[in-house]
Amino acid sequence: MNLIIIGTGSRGKVYARYAQEYGAKIIAAADANEEKLKDFAAKFNVPREGLYKSWEYVFKAEKFADAVIISTPDKVHYGPTMAALEKGYHVLLEKPMSPNEQECRDMVNKSLEKGLILMVCHVLRYAPFYEKLKEIIDEGRIGQIVNIQHTENVSYWHFAHSFVRGIFRNETISSPWILAKSCHDLDMITYLMNKKCKSVISNGNLMHFRKENAPDGAPEYCLDNCPHEKTCQYFAPALYLKQITDVTWPSDVISVDTSYVSRYEALKKGPYGRCVYKCDNDVVDHQSAIFEMEDGSTATFNMIGFSSENTRTIRIYGTKGDIRAHQGRNEIEIYDFLTGEKEVVKIDENSARRGHGGGDERLLKDFLDAVSGKPSEKKTSAVNSLQSHLMAFAAEKSRKEGREVEIKF
Numbered sequence: 001m002n003l004i005i006i007g008t009g010s011r012g013k014v015y016a017r018y019a020q021e022y023g024a025k026i027i028a029a030a031d032a033n034e035e036k037l038k039d040f041a042a043k044f045n046v047p048r049e050g051l052y053k054s055w056e057y058v059f060k061a062e063k064f065a066d067a068v069i070i071s072t073p074d075k076v077h078y079g080p081t082m083a084a085l086e087k088g089y090h091v092l093l094e095k096p097m098s099p100n101e102q103e104c105r106d107m108v109n110k111s112l113e114k115g116l117i118l119m120v121c122h123v124l125r126y127a128p129f130y131e132k133l134k135e136i137i138d139e140g141r142i143g144q145i146v147n148i149q150h151t152e153n154v155s156y157w158h159f160a161h162s163f164v165r166g167i168f169r170n171e172t173i174s175s176p177w178i179l180a181k182s183c184h185d186l187d188m189i190t191y192l193m194n195k196k197c198k199s200v201i202s203n204g205n206l207m208h209f210r211k212e213n214a215p216d217g218a219p220e221y222c223l224d225n226c227p228h229e230k231t232c233q234y235f236a237p238a239l240y241l242k243q244i245t246d247v248t249w250p251s252d253v254i255s256v257d258t259s260y261v262s263r264y265e266a267l268k269k270g271p272y273g274r275c276v277y278k279c280d281n282d283v284v285d286h287q288s289a290i291f292e293m294e295d296g297s298t299a300t301f302n303m304i305g306f307s308s309e310n311t312r313t314i315r316i317y318g319t320k321g322d323i324r325a326h327q328g329r330n331e332i333e334i335y336d337f338l339t340g341e342k343e344v345v346k347i348d349e350n351s352a353r354r355g356h357g358g359g360d361e362r363l364l365k366d367f368l369d370a371v372s373g374k375p376s377e378k379k380t381s382a383v384n385s386l387q388s389h390l391m392a393f394a395a396e397k398s399r400k401e402g403r404e405v406e407i408k409f
Contacts, residue, residue, distance in 0.1 A: 001372060002065040004028040004089075006055045006080045007072035008040035010253050011094050011121075014355055015069050016044050018364040027065055030055045035256045059083040067117075067371045070094060073167060074175045078103040081118070085110045090117040092367045096183045097385065099175035101393045108382045119367050119378060120385035122187040123359030126366065129327050129347050130188060130357075133314070136345075137192055141334060142318030145193050145297055149315040152185050152303040159285065159305030160234050161250045164209045165272045169281035177283040178202075179392040182303050185312065186395075187388035189301065191379075192316070195293040196387065201404040202395040204287025208306070214277035221273045223264075234276040236267050289395040327357060 001024045005012050008031040016026050028050035031037040041051055052058050055072070059080070067090040070080050078098045084091050091111070097104045097120055111118035124130050137145065154163075168174045168181065178186075190197065217227045222236040229235050240251045240263055247258040255266040267273030285305040292298055311328030324333040330347035355361065363380060370376035390407050398405040 001025070001067070001368060002027045004030070004058060004065045004068045005040070005044075006030045006058065006068060006070045006084075007076070007094070008033075008036050009071065010249065012069070012071035013040065013043065014360055015071060015092070015121075015364055016040070018361050019069070019368065020044065021361075022365055022368055024368060028052065028058060030058050039256050055080040055083070059087050063087050063089065066090065067092065067367070073173070074099050074180060075173065078107065081107050082110055085114050085116055085118065088114070088116065090367075090371045092119050092121065092364075093382070094121045095385070096175055096179045096392070097382065097389055099171075099179060101390065104386055104389050108386050111382055117367070117370050117378070118382040119363075119370070119380050120382055121363060122184060122380040122385050122388070123356040123363045124184050124188055125191055125359070125379040126362035127327075127357035127359035129325075129330055129332075130191070130359075132345060132347060133316075133323070133325055133332060134192060136323065136332065136334060137316070137318075141321060141336070142316065142323060143320030145316060145318050147297060147317045148189055148193060148299040149317075150185055150189055150299065150301050151313045152182055152301075153307035153309045153311050153313065154181070154303065154305045155307050155310035156233060156305065157239055158250075158310050160209075160276050161239070161272070163283050163285070163305060164276045164279050164281045165236075165274055166253075169279060169283060171282055174283075176392070176396045178287055178289070178303065178395050179389065180283075182287075182301070183388050183392050185301060185303070186391045187380075187385060188312075188314075189291065189299045190387050190391070193293060193297065193299065195295060195297065196409065197291045197299075197391050197394075197407050198294050199292045199404055199406045200289055200391060200395045200398050202287060202289035202398040204284040204303075204399055206282060206284050208285055209276055209279070209281055211277055214275060218275050218277060220275060220278050221268065222275060223268055223273055226275070236273045237264075240267060240272060284399075287395075287399065289398070291391060291395075330357075 003024050003026050005016055008029050026044045026046050029040055029046050030052035068084040069092045071094040162168050174180050215228050219226055243251055252258050254272040255262040287303050289301045314325040316323040321336045332345040334343045366376045370378050394405040394407045
């Protein structure tokens with residue numbers, strides 16, 4: 001199978017690697033960043049004639065591949081997706097679909113009109129941890145779901161990396177946090193409950209990462225002799241310069257060349273070297289939302305950027321029992337009201353070891369199977385994924401306007 005990758009950053013590389021493991025060929029790639037494009041081409045053996053400095057050039061040519069994987073920034077999803085579908089390509093699209101509600105609806109409608117596969121990278125539907133949760137619920141072991149309490153615990157360093165210094169820090173260049181990061185979690189709520197959401201009320205704000213909270217004497221950049229080097233948990237060199245070789249995420253995204261010298265230079269004046277209290281960030285650092293489903297059941301969602309853990313925790317309350325689940329520990333605890341018995345299910349560590357608890361790899365394989373005509377689940381069709389996006393748009397509207405918002409499908 002021949003694939004085109006649009007957007008050769010971190011996520012593009014993840015999908016390309018898994019695609020090649022399953023026998024697909026990357027015959028073309030596009031990225032406006034020439035350095036990233038060359039690095040990607042070298043890693044995945046993309047021929048020189050298959051390199052494009054813009055996605056527009058890809059779709060000026062007649063169709064020459066089986067499918068397209070789009071992993072550009074959030075606001076550059078709509079254009080290449082619509083162009084790819086118009087040309088007859090099947091598409092795997094990084095989440096979120098778009099920060100614009102109408103664009104999300106347009107992409108869904110275009111895929112249906114063309115009869116083409118449009119899958120969204122809501123990878124958690126493929127993670128063994130969530131597959132097991134879904135199986136337990138569908139077996140009726142806790143009866144009818146009354147409420148889900150879902151918390152996304154984003155570690156303090158991850159939040160600072162991605163949502164204060166990084167590419168998701170500002171709504172003008174990305175999306176609101178509840179869409180950019182937590183559309184995964186809203187998708188899990190709809191997946192596990194298998195119900196449509198009718199309304200939401202949400203609160204949250206940017207409380208901590210503000211200029212007025214900067215410690216006295218803090219410079220614009222950490223390497224400019226910051227006097228708080230030993231007492232600040234966000235000191236950039238401590239996060240990004242620990243690894244000398246075998247550099248991994250998040251240190252490997254601050255510069256294309258991951259050598260120590262290049263990373264050091266990137267921290268001098270690049271976005272990842274800035275003081276976390278002096279960035280151009282505007283996304284919230286905590287948010288809560290209460291969703292009411294069509295049958296009267298509810299889901300409470302909390303996302304927090306000040307955690308020692310980097311994981312998701314879930315409580316599910318049913319009419320016959322309840323569930324406590326911890327993704328980081330790959331552990332699900334089921335309590336039966338009638339018998340008083342408690343069962344603890346452990347997910348095989350090997351099956352959940354790779355990206356997003358094993359979800360990245362399994363989603364990619366399912367997409368390749370679907371494109372090649374093999375049996376596939378297509379759990380993350382754009383039709384399925386649209387609901388979580390509409391929930392995110394409504395939650396953000398509720399947060400900004402201070403009122404309950406109805407959701408219309």
